[in-house]
Amino acid sequence: MKRSLLALGLALFSGVVLAGRPTTIQYSIVDLGLLPGGGFSEALNVNDRGQIVGWGSTSTGESHAVLWQDGKAIDLGTLGGTSSRAWGINNSGQIVGESDTATGDGHAFLWEDGQMFDLAEAGPFNRAFAINDRSVVAGHFQSDGVLWRRGMLFDLGDLLVGWTINDHLVVGGAASFGDQIHAALWRRGETIDLGTLPGGTFSAARSVNNRNQVVGESTVDGTHGFIWEDGVMLQLPDLIQGTGATFARDINNRGQIVGESVSNQNAVGGAPHAVLWNDRNSAPLDLGTLAGTERSTAAAINDRGLIAGYSGAGGFTGHAVAWVPVRKD
Numbered sequence: 040m041k042r043s044l045l046a047l048g049l050a051l052f053s054g055v056v057l058a059g060r061p062t063t064i065q066y067s068i069v070d071l072g073l074l075p076g077g078g079f080s081e082a083l084n085v086n087d088r089g090q091i092v093g094w095g096s097t098s099t100g101e102s103h104a105v106l107w108q109d110g111k112a113i114d115l116g117t118l119g120g121t122s123s124r125a126w127g128i129n130n131s132g133q134i135v136g137e138s139d140t141a142t143g144d145g146h147a148f149l150w151e152d153g154q155m156f157d158l159a160e161a162g163p164f165n166r167a168f169a170i171n172d173r174s175v176v177a178g179h180f181q182s183d184g185v186l187w188r189r190g191m192l193f194d195l196g197d198l199l200v201g202w203t204i205n206d207h208l209v210v211g212g213a214a215s216f217g218d219q220i221h222a223a224l225w226r227r228g229e230t231i232d233l234g235t236l237p238g239g240t241f242s243a244a245r246s247v248n249n250r251n252q253v254v255g256e257s258t259v260d261g262t263h264g265f266i267w268e269d270g271v272m273l274q275l276p277d278l279i280q281g282t283g284a285t286f287a288r289d290i291n292n293r294g295q296i297v298g299e300s301v302s303n304q305n306a307v308g309g310a311p312h313a314v315l316w317n318d319r320n321s322a323p324l325d326l327g328t329l330a331g332t333e334r335s336t337a338a339a340i341n342d343r344g345l346i347a348g349y350s351g352a353g354g355f356t357g358h359a360v361a362w363v364p365v366r367k368d
Contacts, residue, residue: 063367066315066326068350071107071359074098074114080105082347082359084128084339091347092125092134093338093359104136104150107359115150118157123148127169127176135167135176147178147187158187169204177201177210184212184225197230198223203246211244211253222255222267233267235259236274246289254287254296262286264298266319276322278302284309285323287316289339294318297337297346313337313348313362326362337362 071091073080076098083093091107097114104115104125117123120139127135134150140157147158147167158167158176167178167187176187177195184195186204195201195210199220203211214223214230222233222244235242239259244267247253253267257274261283264275277285278300285300296316300323301309313335314323328335328350334357335350344364351357 064344064364065367066324066346066362067365068327068329069361069363070329070350071361072112073358074103074105074112079351079355079357080112080359081349081357082107082338082361083124083126085341085345085347085361086128086130086132087341087343088130088132089341089343089345090128090132091359091361092128092136093347093349094124094136095359096355104134104138104148105359106134106150107361112359116155118146118148118155123155125150126167129170129172129174131172131174133170133174135170135178137166147176149176149187168200168202171204171206171208173206173208175204175208177204177212179212184210186210195225195230196228198225201225202244205247205249205251207249207251209247209251211247211255213243222253222257222265222272224251224253234272236263236265236272242272245287248290248292248294250292250294252290252294254290254298256286264296264300266290266296268319273319275316275319278312278314278323278325279304282309284311285314286336288337291340291342291344293342293344295340295344297340297348299336303333308334308353310334311336313346313350315340315346315362329358329360332357335360 077096080095104123106113118138119141123138125136165180179200184198184201186193197214200212210225222242224231236257239257242257244255264287282301287298299311302312303310313326337348346362
């Protein structure tokens with residue numbers, strides 16, 4: 040059922056794009072399921088082929104990196120330790136993330152063709168967060184942003200971490216500027232300060248697309264999602280204006296943005312819901328939750344509009360989900 044719903048939704052959405060007819064796009068939420076015997080899962084990224092990655096618990100209580108494809112949850116294993124997590128996937132199906140080793144160190148990994156490879160050149164405690172379609176990997180070693188490219192390791196200068204990378208080798212993350220940490224880009228060896236929302240003291244860049252549009256969050260009277268483009272940072276609208284608990288997690292090459300925002304300021308923690316901004320000027324669309332749950336977050340969106348994330352009651356109790364775009368005439 041999961042497979043047919045995903046396939047149907049993507050087929051319908053492709054028809055919308057190709058035909059170009061005026062239409063309304065709605066989203067159907069699909070439970071991606073768990074590893075055998077597991078009780079928790081979370082999706083963190085999705086590629087344009089509809090492959091989704093993240094992590095989930097196993098029957099023995101460990102946490103392993105997961106690939107969801109063809110209606111199945113596939114355990115990607117570890118680098119010899121007890122836990123792993125998949126953060127990024129490109130359109131070739133290469134996956135990156137982090138894993139414990141047998142000695143307990145945390146190492147970045149690259150998974151392809153059924154095998155997990157240790158990207159340990161950086162030294163102990165390193166993680167890989169993103170991989171672009173040129174197979175360049177971004178992440179960090181301790182408090183230094185790094186790139187893995189063609190078997191070589193490159194330092195990202197002042198960037199503390201590389202959370203995202205586009206196909207033009209522009210890396211997004213955060214860097215120290217004076218006594219504050221700001222969202223930043225690394226491009227051709229230069230670190231670019233993206234600043235904060237007016238009056239803010241902190242910001243971080245979570246995603247950069249191939250148009251060099253950047254999204255993330257900035258703290259000012261709470262936390263607000265932003266989009267940065269051509270030197271200008273703009274605040275994204277909250278679900279409930281003025282609540283100050285909105286995060287922008289990803290932006291696709293069409294300019295669609297996903298994240299989460301407080302949906303009920305009277306609930307514990309504000310009951311954040313996954314949201315979609317169709318462009319920088321649009322109001323957020325509440326994507327809702329799985330039946331019987333009150334929280335959700337959208338972690339990633341591909342260029343076909345397929346969204347991956349999590350829905351649950353909070354903590355390690357929820358399920359990885361996909362929001363599938365479906366045309367409604």
